[in-house]
Amino acid sequence: MPQADHQDTLVRRVRHELKLRDLTVARIEPLGPGFVAITFTGETLADFTSLSFDDHVKFIVADDDGAQVRRDYTPRRFNREARELVIEFALHGDGKASNWARRAVVGQQAAVAGPRGSMILPMELDWHLLAGDATALPAIARRLEELPAGSRAIVLAHAQAEDRRAFAGADVRWFDTQDALVDALQALTVPEGRGFAWGGGEASLMARVRQVLNGKGVPREATRVSAYWKRGVAEHHEKLE
Structure with a gap:
């Protein structure tokens, strides 16, 4: 369950239980030449929570050498009933996460951890x-x-x-x-x-x-x-x- 943290004049901060969630690529939608939106699905999303546009999850995949790649991304959209999480990936340069997203296919596996908390x-x-x-x-x-x-x-x-x-x-x-x-x-x-x-x-x-x-x-x-x-x-x- 989310737990309220300290509160200031404007911001309410909520902490979330940190979990690792295994997911599967369900859909891939190009957003022009520089971005792609990838929809992930999995029953592990049943208790996923993202309460703020400022949230970030740790996206985790293996690179070509089998080493773990970890990058922070914004949960762009989330549908708990459908068990779907959308993340938008920038495709610029030669970054390992960008390269993964560029080559992603439906059915491919990935994982996310977090978000640790939300700034509301x-x-x-x-x-x-x-x-x-x-x-x-x-x-x-x-x-x-x-x-x-x-x-x-x-x-x-x-x-x-x-x-x-x-x-x-x-x-x-x-x-x-x-x-x-x-x-x-x-x-x-x-x-x-x-x-x-x-x-x-x-x-x-x-x-x-x-x-x-x-x-x-x-x-x-x-x-x-x-x-x-x-x-x-x-x-x-x-x-x-």
Whole structure:
């Protein structure tokens, strides 16, 4: 059963029992040249829980040499009745998880562990700011889908043209470079009222996003910035304080 953790002004944190779940690939859906959505199924999902767009599971497969590959991914969608979990994989570069996803076939085996916990935000905020690179797009898409109609959401995203997707009901601004995203964030006037700023992506970019938000005086309890990956490091995920 989920257990409530500490609570601050905006965020309610819930911890989950950590379990390893063996899964099978049920469907594969290309999302353009840069992403693929893979649906996994298994009875082990009967008690799976993902309460937040910011959740991440540890995805576990074996590489060509039989060594274990472990990477963090956002649970994009989950249907408990159907026992189905959807994860979107970026296909850029020559990463081991990306290579696995690129070659995946229906019936193939994999496993996930987690999520360890969830950061639950109120839906009814005055504004939502979401910033990130292409690796953050699944989390951003999930958050926008879950928000009530009419919510004010601002998306600042660094992604190449082939990775960009339609986000309905949001003020979406795409950028070709990290510098352009940071400049736009620096120039942005933080909306009035009660809101939350979230960031996810490459470590150096997220460090700059964190610095800008600090400079704008956005309260720490109203932000979360996470480094999803780091250049030259195979497995990296950290919250930037």
